[in-house]
Amino acid sequence: MTKMGPARRRGLSTEVADEIREAIFDGRYAPGEALRETELSEALEVSRGPVREALQKLEREGLVHTEWHRGATVTALSLQDVAELDSLRGALEVLAVRRVVDQATDADLSLIEKTAAAMDRADTPHEMVRCDIAFHDAVYAAANHSRLQQAWEAIRSQVHLFLITRVGVSTDGYLEQIREEHRDLVAALRLGNVDGALKLFAEHRRHAFDVLTKG
Amino acid sequence: MTKMGPARRRGLSTEVADEIREAIFDGRYAPGEALRETELSEALEVSRGPVREALQKLEREGLVHTEWHRGATVTALSLQDVAELDSLRGALEVLAVRRVVDQATDADLSLIEKTAAAMDRADTPHEMVRCDIAFHDAVYAAANHSRLQQAWEAIRSQVHLFLITRVGVSTDGYLEQIREEHRDLVAALRLGNVDGALKLFAEHRRHAFDVLTKG
DNA sequence: GCATGTAGGAATGTTAACATTGAGACAAGT
DNA sequence: ACTTGTCTCAATGTTAACATTCCTACATGC
CATH class of the missing domain: 1.20.120.530 (GntR ligand-binding domain-like)
Incomplete structure (x- = not known):
């Protein structure tokens, strides 16, 4: 047993990613639906920077799909x-x-x-x-x-x-x-x-x- | 054979990532060395936004390791x-x-x-x-x-x-x-x-x- | 009617300034 | 000598404004 674990801070982008992920799993965003940066940043009361990083993180999880200048959409699994x-x-x-x-x-x-x-x-x-x-x-x-x-x-x-x-x-x-x-x-x-x-x-x-x- | 391939734009962050990756493979950045955002953004003549995105991309490739408020360092393989x-x-x-x-x-x-x-x-x-x-x-x-x-x-x-x-x-x-x-x-x-x-x-x-x- | 051209607007990409954090130096106390 | 506290400063985290791109709708020409 380790007596203590690491106590690192997480940063806004991590929390934003968690929020969005939960929203998707709860069905508040349907597969194929667009995730607009401006909308998310206003809803979560953060600027678009952390939102962009969160979306990148979610993309590497395969939960969203992004294209150049077209934004992110929730992944629809075929x-x-x-x-x-x-x-x-x-x-x-x-x-x-x-x-x-x-x-x-x-x-x-x-x-x-x-x-x-x-x-x-x-x-x-x-x-x-x-x-x-x-x-x-x-x-x-x-x-x-x-x-x-x-x-x-x-x-x-x-x-x-x-x-x-x-x-x-x-x-x-x-x-x-x-x-x-x-x-x-x-x-x-x-x-x-x-x-x-x-x-x-x-x-x-x-x-x-x-x-x-x-x- | 497909007659034409996709013609998508790539964005600055992709190119920045390529530059940094090549620099690492060429040995211009040694394993364990720090990759400072300000330094990179000045050298590549872009702002820190794309640099941050590039570093995130390189992190998911396992080429760099980042920690909260401590920046990115080149991965040293044990x-x-x-x-x-x-x-x-x-x-x-x-x-x-x-x-x-x-x-x-x-x-x-x-x-x-x-x-x-x-x-x-x-x-x-x-x-x-x-x-x-x-x-x-x-x-x-x-x-x-x-x-x-x-x-x-x-x-x-x-x-x-x-x-x-x-x-x-x-x-x-x-x-x-x-x-x-x-x-x-x-x-x-x-x-x-x-x-x-x-x-x-x-x-x-x-x-x-x-x-x-x-x- | 269909294709092409062209503004308008909304969203993303990028930038630069501001806020916060952490590492190192140095001094004081034990 | 070792620890502890504070200070400074450089680097990262965050924000808001600016630039670019794409989609839509409408107009124009055939």
Whole structure:
């Protein structure tokens, strides 16, 4: 255990980015909609400088798309986009799971377990999506690989967006099924069985992906 | 063949980023050195706005590291950093090679071949590094996967940096050896043998990595 | 009617001035 | 000698005004 963590300031652009990101996840900005700098700067009561930096940050998360002198629009994921997310996520998770099984500490695994347990207290699909993402965050954190984590963060928000759209076609037993899946994932990681864990993670992704292609 | 490509403007920040990137690769800024906004804006004769955006862009490439109110410094790669680059690159290349073998067009393969052939005209190690990077660029481009390409771009400059440092410990037959390796890689992709190609790419990475750990 | 040309306006790109922060130097106290 | 407090100043964070670009609507010509 470290006695203290870093106490760095965050800056306005970071907070602005957080605000906008939440607004998008809440549906206050729909996919394809324009994010005007002037509008945002007035609403958040900051100048356009930090807003521009925030939009750049969101662009590198793939949440918005910007073009020269045309401003930013909320990303609208096509079927091909979702397929790309699925395959890239697969490549990253293989590495992540391998490292977790190989070298994760008991404290790391406990943290992952905690995020899985938090799903029991989620009663809305939106809450569940947050927990799902938090779970994978914990897995990548346990992998102890800063660049891998960075690569995950570059698609994290897009996966979040995708999972939210999936909520629209979710069935009744959906919440409980997700909870069970994650319990299995944790168990596999605890056991240290690489192949088994990889298989379960692959199935987990497949379930998420299939719902969209079939629905 | 497309008759015309997009004709988009680039903006100052993009050009500033290019300038700084080249300066770093040329060694005009050493790893660990500070990149002052005021200094850059005066040297490039632009205001600090575009410089800030450029530095943000370079940060997402991992070429510089910035902290709150402390400015940007050129990334200094530790041994662990290089190990991270190696493993992440491996995960990405597996996906890339699979897709290239599966679905690359003949035109794509020709482009890859061209970059490998360009190595014959490279006589300095620095030139060779450029060609090496260009080769892998072509592979990722042929994979036809925008997010995979983006993930590669997030570590591309760091790999470039790493390969440049390797130049310092290169032996005599180094240039010709690299050329031969890439000829083999192209041949494997042409043949469409996934496992063979994957193995060769893994060896290629291993060669680069070993030189540093042993040297 | 369709294509082309041309203002008008709104949004982004860029700049320069102002505000805030942090690192180093130096002095005083213990 | 080592710590602690203060000061200074240079660099970054933020702001608001200015310049440029693009989209829209309307007019013009065929």
